[in-house]
Amino acid sequence: MQIQDLPYPDPGVPDARSGPRFLRWLFRNQLDGQFKSLVWGLLHFGSVSALPFCVGLAIQAVVDHSGRQLALAGGLMALCSVGIAVGETFLHRSAVTNWITAAARVQQLLARKAAQLGSALTRRVAAGEVVAVSTGDVEKIGWFVEAISRFTAAAVTVVLVCVGLVVYQPALGVVVAVGLPVLALAVLPLLPPATRRADFQREKAGRATELASDTVAGLRVLRGIGGEDLFLDRYRRASQEVRHAAVRSARMWALISAIQVLLPGLLLITVVWYGVHLAREGRITVGELVTVYSSIMILTYPLRHFEEIAMAYSFSRPSARRASRVLALERATDTGGSRAADVPAGDLYDPASGLLAPTGRFTAVVCGDPDAAGLLAERLGGHPSEEGTSVLLGGVPLDELPLDSARTAVLVQDKDPVLLSGTLRELLDVPKSGGVGDEEALAAAQCEDVLAALVQGSLDTEDPLDARITERGRSLSGGQRQRLALARSLVTDPEVLVLDEPTSAVDSHTEARIAEGLRSLRSGRTTVVFTSSPLLLDRADRVVLVHEGEVAAVGVHRELVHKEPRYRAVVTRETDEETARAQAGRESSLADVLDELEEIEETA
Template sequence: MQIQDLPFSDPGVPDARSGPRFLWWLFRNQLSGQLTSLAWGLLHFASVASLPFCVGVAVQAAVDRSGDRLALAGGLMALACAGNAVGDTFLHRAAVTNWITAAARVQQLLARKAATLGAALTRRVAAGEVVAVSTGDVEKIGWFVEALSRFTAAAVTVVLVCVGLVVYQPALGVIVAVGLPVLAIAVLPLLPRATRRADVQREKAGRATELASDTVAGLRVLRGIGGEELFLDRYRRASQEVRHAAVRSARMWSLIAAIQVLLPGLLLITVVCYGVHLAREGRIAVGELVTVYSSVMVLTYPLRHFEEIAMAYSFSRPSAKRAASVLSLERATDTSGSRAAEAPAGDLYDPATGLLAPAGLFTAVVCGDPDAAGRLAERLGGHASEPGTSVLLGGVPLDELPLDSARRAVLVQDKDPVLLSGTLRELLDVPASGAVDPRDALDAARCGDVLAALVQGSLDADDPMDARITERGRSLSGGQRQRLALARSLVTDPEVLVLDEPTSAVDSHTEARVARGVRELRANRTTVVFTSSPLLLDRADRVVFLHGDTVAAVGGHRELVRTEPRYRAVVTRETEEEVLAADALRGDDVLHRLEEIEETA
């Protein structure tokens, strides 16, 4: 796989059972690239390791005044230098390719998982954690994957040089062969502590990233209540905690690096002292001493890769663990499905609560607990929290449908929908049946004032469809953003449309017009609205009241206001005691007020 071939047509199915298993899976999927890197690494390190032998031959040739051997040493040195240059160049090329392709594979896997889970992703994993995994963690994972082949080449070179020195000069070679493994494993006792400190640093950085994203997202509201300084102080404290953790981690890695410099120096001193003693006794030649000395000097270079692989693994292991935790999340609706790809039609039924939304009707759902309503809305979209609790559409469990079929069948608009930056035309350019014109959807959502605001805020757009929407629609009010999101949902024209509090930020007069527009546009289509607004409830064909996690009452809005005190308490924002204490005329007064609001709207 080359960089120009990215992105992958299929990044594969990762082994997300643990961080190390995920790293091993990445390595296996890059086996050809790793072998290429290993081959160039062996050429590079072997060329570097052969230079001491060439120098030793040249020194001994000069001592013996042998021109032929001196010329041979020069030729071997030129060959070693050429091999070093070629090997280093292509090793770097192969290593960078492995790094980038590994990072790209992880990013594709994360993007695919985000697309599969949809809005359920941020319900299970904090948004800041997702950002940290898809940015910094991806880089660390790629670092370890590409460093592994270079480390393998360095380790093979060290072993070969040690064996060669033992054969070439046993007296000094044994010292080197025993000393180098000690150098390699000397830092192992420090690695667990260094890893723990790196984990703490990464954890604090993730929390700081999450706090920063939350602060930026809510900056407009924070300024409105004068709370931006409070949150900025919190971020400053979190940032300082990250800095302190980074310094503590850096101290440990500095100690490891110092040991990697100190111990080879002690080995070199030992070799030189003993070698000089042997040379004085005439047991070794000067050229042999220079060869061994130069070999020990050169071996400090491949030994650095032992430190690098330890650092890479220490940083990448927690990163791989976090990436694996995201990639292991599963959507209840299977991506392939065991049913036919055609989306079913019919009644929408939730066996967990007993909720039934008949096909072609406008069903309103009233739930006293907003969190329970959100969980139910998520389940209606095919995200069953437990096996066996899948919602049925036309008698077919949604978790048996392919993902694309399930999404065509049921669309859930969250309570806080997100608007992406771009033009209004791009915002409404979504997968749709084609039966609903975007302008009809905008009219049904009563977006006339929104279009006027977009044109007024644009410098060069005469057509509202070409007006640009800022990031997350921050230039618009909450009600305007809600109505644009509602229009986008209406354009898709799914078989079943589930709306969670679609008008919570809209004034009562606009809300009544929106309720009428949605009902007209969605005529003969199944629509489920989670709301406690009397204006929306009065427009519904059928109202379902949930008390706790079960259906408590079903009927028309006005009927339930008169007959169900718990329902009336939720709709009128009164306590159940107040409702039970009121007389029967109380319900008539409520209905009268609703009629007045509708007539005014």
């Protein structure tokens, strides 16, 4: 896989049982790139490590006054230089390719998981953690996956050089062969505490990211209640905790780096002292001493990759653990479906609550608990209840349909829909049946003033559809965002449209026009609206009261508001006291009527 071939046609099915298993799965899925990186790494490190032998050969040739050996040494040095240049160039190329392709695979997996879970994702994993995984964590995961092949090439080179030194000059080669493993393994006792500090730092950084994400998302509300300073102080404290954790982690890694510098220096001093002693005794030549000395100097370069792989693993392990936790989440339904992909037609029925939405009718649902209403709306979209029961569409369980078919059949608009940045035309560029045009949807959602505001705020276009919408529509009011989201839902023209409080931020006059436009545009289609607005309820064909998770009453608005106290309490915002007084008044009036009837009977 090359960078220009991204994205992957299919990123595969990850092994998300744990962080290390996920890292191994990523490595196995790009063995071709890893093999290329290993080959170029061996060429590069091997050429670098061969230079000391060439230098030693050249010095010995000068000592022996041998022009032939000097020319040979020069040719070998030129050959090594070419190997270094070619190996370094293609090693860097393959390493970057491995890094980017691994990160891209993780991002594709996360995007696919988010698409499968939908709105359920942020209820099972904090939004800030999802952001942290999809941004900083993918880079650290890619770093470790890429560094494995370079580390392997460095380790093989170190082993080969040690063997070569033992063969070339046994007396000094044994010292080097014993000393280098000590250098490589000396930092192992420090890795567990360094890893723990890195994990702690990542945990603190993740919490700070979550806090920042949640604060930005609720900034408008925080300003409304004057709470932005409070949350700013909280983020400041969280940021300081991240800084302290990062300093503690950096100290440990600085100690590891210092040891990586100190121990090779000690080994170098030992080899020089012992080599000079052997040279005085005539047991080795000057060229051999220079060769061994230069080899140790050069080997500090591949040895650095031992420190890098340890650091990469320490930073990528918590990242991989977080990524695997997100990727291990499963949709309660089978995304492939156990039935044909044909979209069924018929009534929408929820066995758990007894809610029935007849086909082609406008059904309004009144629920006193907003959280319960949100869960019921999700269930109508295909998420089974806690007991595992699924809603039925035309008698077919929705969770047995393929995910694409289920979402084509039923569209659920959340209470707080999100507007992505881009033009209005891009916002409305969603899968649609073609039965509803952009202008019809915008008109039904009463977006005239929104279009005018977008054109007024745009400097380079007079067409509202080409006007840009800022991220999450932050430049628009809450009611304007709601209406644009409603237009986006209407233009898809699904078989069943479920709207959760679509007009909660809209004034009553606009809400009345939206209710009429919604009823007209969705004529003959199944529409379910969760609301407590009398304006919407009065225009519904059927009103259902859901109390404590079950259907308590069914009728029309004007009928239920007079006959059902619980319905009236939700819709008219009556308190329990007012409801009791009204009930007592009705009972008193009934008693007076009965008394009058008794008097009439006695008189007769």
